[in-house]
Amino acid sequence: MNEKRLVYPWTRKDVTSLKSGESVLITGTLYMARDAAHARMTDEFMTKGKFPFEPEGQAIYYSGPAPAPPGKIIGPAGPTTSGRMDKFTPLLLENGLYFMIGKGNRSSEVIDSIVKNGCAYMAATGGAAALLSRSIISQEIVSYPELGPEALRKLYVEDFPAIVIIDCNGNNLYEDGKRQYRKIHITAREDNAVKNPNKNTTG
Amino acid sequence: MRILNTDIIKNAVEKMCIEASYKIPENIVRCYYDALKIEESPLAKQILGQLIENANYAASNNVPSCQDTGMVVVFLKIGREVFLTGKPIEDMINEGVALGYEKGWLRKSVVSHPLERINTGTNTPAVIHFEFIDGDKVEITVMPKGFGSENMSAFAMLKPSDGIEGVRNFILDTVEKAGPNACPPLFIGIGLGGTAEKAMLLSKKALLRNPGYRSTIKKDAELELQLIDLLNQTGIGATGTGGTVTVFDVFVESYPTHIAGLPVAVNICCHAMRHKETVI
Ligand code: SF4
Numbered sequence: 001m002n003e004k005r006l007v008y009p010w011t012r013k014d015v016t017s018l019k020s021g022e023s024v025l026i027t028g029t030l031y032m033a034r035d036a037a038h039a040r041m042t043d044e045f046m047t048k049g050k051f052p053f054e055p056e057g058q059a060i061y062y063s064g065p066a067p068a069p070p071g072k073i074i075g076p077a078g079p080t081t082s083g084r085m086d087k088f089t090p091l092l093l094e095n096g097l098y099f100m101i102g103k104g105n106r107s108s109e110v111i112d113s114i115v116k117n118g119c120a121y122m123a124a125t126g127g128a129a130a131l132l133s134r135s136i137i138s139q140e141i142v143s144y145p146e147l148g149p150e151a152l153r154k155l156y157v158e159d160f161p162a163i164v165i166i167d168c169n170g171n172n173l174y175e176d177g178k179r180q181y182r183k184i185h186i187t188a189r190e191d192n193a194v195k196n197p198n199k200n201t202t203g
Numbered sequence: 204m205r206i207l208n209t210d211i212i213k214n215a216v217e218k219m220c221i222e223a224s225y226k227i228p229e230n231i232v233r234c235y236y237d238a239l240k241i242e243e244s245p246l247a248k249q250i251l252g253q254l255i256e257n258a259n260y261a262a263s264n265n266v267p268s269c270q271d272t273g274m275v276v277v278f279l280k281i282g283r284e285v286f287l288t289g290k291p292i293e294d295m296i297n298e299g300v301a302l303g304y305e306k307g308w309l310r311k312s313v314v315s316h317p318l319e320r321i322n323t324g325t326n327t328p329a330v331i332h333f334e335f336i337d338g339d340k341v342e343i344t345v346m347p348k349g350f351g352s353e354n355m356s357a358f359a360m361l362k363p364s365d366g367i368e369g370v371r372n373f374i375l376d377t378v379e380k381a382g383p384n385a386c387p388p389l390f391i392g393i394g395l396g397g398t399a400e401k402a403m404l405l406s407k408k409a410l411l412r413n414p415g416y417r418s419t420i421k422k423d424a425e426l427e428l429q430l431i432d433l434l435n436q437t438g439i440g441a442t443g444t445g446g447t448v449t450v451f452d453v454f455v456e457s458y459p460t461h462i463a464g465l466p467v468a469v470n471i472c473c474h475a476m477r478h479k480e481t482v483i
Contacts, residue, residue: 021246021444023246063270064310065310066266066267066270066272066308067308067309067310068308069265069266075266075270076261076266076268076269076270077270078271080271080351081351083384103351103383103386104351104382104383104384104443105382105383105384123383123442123444125250125254125257125442126442126473127254127257127268127349127386127473127474128253128254128256128257128269129257129267129268130257130260130261130266130268130269131253131256131257133266134260148322149270149310149311161253163246163444165444173444173445174383174443176445177244177246177438177440177443177444177445177446178382178437178438178439178440178445179438179445180445181243181244181440181445181446181447182436182438183438183447184433184437
């Protein structure tokens with residue numbers, strides 16, 4: 001499979017040229033944050049008017065690593081479910097964040113914001129945490145050390161593998177890929193729901 | 204009567220937590236290889252290859268295969284001829300979990316009160332299920348359960364008239380909703396019948412069956428085959444990026460139920476189906 005390379009510092013054009021379905025190898029700086037760090041960052045922005053890091057031109061990787069065993073830079077660090085960060089994401093994109101890496105569906109608000117701001121959403125392979133951590137060359141805690149695995153970290157990654165899920169045109173691999181390989185038409189019920197929008201047809 | 208000090212159980216649980224997190228069982232990794240042979244999507248194949256590499260790398264380097272080393276579910280089957288001495292068995296299981304998560308560099312993901320959400324710092328308490336069996340042995344199964352997939356599990360009280368069609372549709376809806384969030388390809392445990400909590404427990408226990416083994420109840424075995432076929436036609440595929448392998452296996456466990464009810468529980472497990480068994 002042909003992989004595209006994305007090297008820091010990435011430009012807006014690098015990000016808007018990413019296409020849904022593309023495999024990408026990322027080299028450069030990523031911020032690592034999940035639920036608790038997102039809640040705190042948003043609070044900080046609301047009260048102090050700035051984030052603990054400048055999001056302009058940066059990227060966030062949704063993950064909460066396992067503890068680093070002796071001699072290792074970081075423990076296994078795979079993606080966590082992105083949907084839990086949906087409510088915090090548009091604010092970050094409005095403030096210049098370029099892309100996010102996680103796993104799983106995004107809300108329509110996030111997708112709209114990705115399109116509006118020329119951003120992208122990528123996925124790393126969920127569960128391949130041991131493998132992914134090999135691409136993490138360095139890490140430091142930027143904020144909230146008391147949150148342990150949920151602290152805000154700054155990473156340097158080399159050839160970190162990801163797949164573009166949602167591109168700046170709103171193409172969504174989770175939908176397109178599924179459609180391509182779908183063999184049944186469960187749409188019988190979906191059609192029904194469309195025709196009779198008021199009738200709840202699910203069991 | 205066999206006298207057994209619960210200290211032994213603590214040590215066993217500690218070891219099992221670490222081993223389960225580092226080493227995905229061979230029969231599970233075999234599922235990844237088998238899927239690679241039949242998957243049609245090149246991207247999904249690339250992902251299945253990563254899962255194989257990840258499992259091998261974690262096992263040979265003694266690191267957890269996934270950063271979410273789960274909340275620990277323990278199934279304990281105690282022989283009727285065993286007499287337990289020492290500290291209470293629940294305490295010893297929890298001490299074993301705490302030691303395993305500390306010594307094995309596993310992520311501690313358990314928070315105290317669900318609304319206060321303070322990390323307990325030990326990954327305890329575990330969720331413990333007891334059962335009695337014949338003989339003088341204790342069988343322990345440790346299952347670290349990640350929440351990417353646990354979160355997508357579901358339960359419904361269907362009407363008896365919904366029948367097999369209703370059951371199938373509910374399971375299909377649940378897997379469709381789980382989509383990419385639960386780290387497919389998935390293992391699906393189905394609990395059919397009993398009461399609400401019985402169905403849920405059956406669905407979790409169902410996940411412990413060896414892949415490829417069908418239920419001994421003909422009706423359940425048929426439903427398993429139908430569901431495997433149906434769910435693999437959804438197109439969700441490995442990690443949800445599209446493909447022909449969405450589930451590795453489906454296991455149905457059933458139990459008699461009430462004239463008025465048709466409980467269905469769906470417990471979803473990601474491809475990182477980790478568990479470890481020991482007989483003492
Ligand atoms: S769902 Fe499973 S494989 Fe995915 S992150 Fe959670 S534990 Fe890991």
